[in-house]
Amino acid sequence: MINTIIFDLGAVLIDWNPEYLYRKIFSDEQEMRDFLSTICTPAWNEEQDAGRTLAEGTEILIAQHPEHEESIRAYYGRWEEMLNGTIEGTVDIFKKLKASGRYKIYALTNWSTETFEIAKQKFELLNWFDGLVVSGEEKIRKPFPKFYQILLDRYHVKPEEALFIDDNLRNVEAARKLGIPSIHFTSPRQLADALPEFGVEV
Structure with a gap:
């Protein structure tokens, strides 16, 4: 579940x-x-x-x-x-998942600490997460297993109860090896279609 x-x-x-x-x-x-x-x-x-x-x-x-x-x-x-702003179709999905109250929502991102400071000023959605794990802060990145494990341990997440979404297939495959169900993101429409396969309703 x-x-x-x-x-x-x-x-x-x-x-x-x-x-x-x-x-x-x-x-x-x-x-x-x-x-x-x-x-x-x-x-x-x-x-x-x-x-x-x-x-x-x-x-x-x-x-x-x-x-x-x-x-x-x-x-x-x-x-x-x-x-070039946000990807509105995905943001809409994010909002619906959050509004449902059924899910904790986290970010796991490869991002320089220096440029992430700029992004935090530009994108309100970065305040919506229950937690963020940023590679520049941790000094390790995807696809290394330790980086995923930081999020799992910090927020007490069981791999089999999480769903990971990433546009980079390399990162998706690394998550799957850790037992985290994952979606290789290609578009908001594809994501919306894929979520029910994991029992996630939008």
């Missing part, structure tokens, strides 16, 4: 995408995609999510790619331009 919902944040509830910024910087779409796949990569960003400072991460990358210094500095210097 599911009594706990655990949401990822970026690309599930909050519309965050580096392409929103870099389309302003690169006139060529393929050049932008190459930059984000080979220089300011998700793996590099995840090091900041796991606790490395933005300044350190930026300087390490500039030392490796000095010819791209301006574009690299933009990643965190203009980070807010990667935000």
Whole structure:
């Protein structure tokens, strides 16, 4: 019986995408995609999510790619331009789950402490959770099992009674290995259709 919902944040509830910024910087779409796949990569960003400072991460990358210094500095210097508000369909689901009173609702997110401070000022929904576990604060991130375990232990959640929702299949598979039922999120509509499969009614 599911009594706990655990949401990822970026690309599930909050519309965050580096392409929103870099389309302003690169006139060529393929050049932008190459930059984000080979220089300011998700793996590099995840090091900041796991606790490395933005300044350190930026300087390490500039030392490796000095010819791209301006574009690299933009990643965190203009980070807010990667935000495009909330994903309203998912927010609606969140509100209905919370209003039902049947579920504790938590967030488990890979997010730099520094940029999360900006997000907290912008998004009221970050105050709606019963608890949040942020990788930058814990100095560990998804998909490492210890990160999931922090949430389970801190809030006394039984894995089999929780439902985890994340857009990254790698993170979903890691949760499943810990015995946490999980949904690989692709859209609000798909999420609404999937929830009843776990006995969760919206």
